[in-house]
Amino acid sequence: MGTRRGFLKTVGVGTVAAAGLTTMAAADEDENEDAVLFTPLTSGQTVPKVRSRATGMVDFTDDGGVLTFEMTLKNIEGVTQAHIHAGGRGETGGVVFPLIAFNTKLDGSGSGDPQSGTPQHPLRVTGDIGSTSVSPVEDLVTNPTRYYVNVHAVENPSGEVRGQIREP
Structure with missing residues (x-):
């Protein structure tokens, strides 16, 4: 788990425009050992390639049959949206799940x-994606490398950081 960064400890909370989500300022803490899936986010994985110092991590957990996520982003300005897309490494694909x-x-x-x-x-x-027993959430859990997270920003609307989802 050397590429996996630790999760963050909450020090402040606010509401996000998307329903069911919260955004929080944070400080470093131990990694999330309950994660069933995760992805580090970097600009080196974006399609097309962009230059950015931004980084991030998304951990996915099974919370009683509901797939939840926790996304942490650093060195990034003007985040507008983030989604889970269908597609392999280096490919672009359609939005499957909106995240923020x-x-x-x-x-x-x-x-x-x-x-x-x-x-x-x-x-x-943080937020919920949906029931792990319902397609396409079930397919995401079963075949995570077929999906990626893309974070869009004002400077890079096609994506500032991206990461292929995988098992820990």
């Missing part, structure tokens, strides 16, 4: 306020 929506448009020109995360104050978002 701080703004109604990928480039930040819609309604809502894009959010940012710094090394000292990472952006942390």
Whole structure:
């Protein structure tokens, strides 16, 4: 688990525009050992490639038959949306699950306020994806490498960081 970063400890909470989500300022803590899936997020995995210092991590857990996620983002400005897409490494694919929506448009020109995360104050978002016994959530859990997380930002609306989902 050397590529996997630890989760973050909550030090403040606010509401996100998307239903059922929270965003929190955070500080480092131990990694999430309950994760059933995870993905590190970097700009080196984006399609097309972008240059960014932004990084992140998404951990997915099975919470009583409901797949939940916890996303942490650092060194990123103007986050507008994040999604789970269908597609292998280096491929682009359609949105399967929305994760966050701080703004109604990928480039930040819609309604809502894009959010940012710094090394000292990472952006942390949590939420539910759905029941693990219902397709396509079941397929995500069974075949995680067929999916990736893409985080969109004002400067890079096609994606600032991305990561292929996998098992720990």
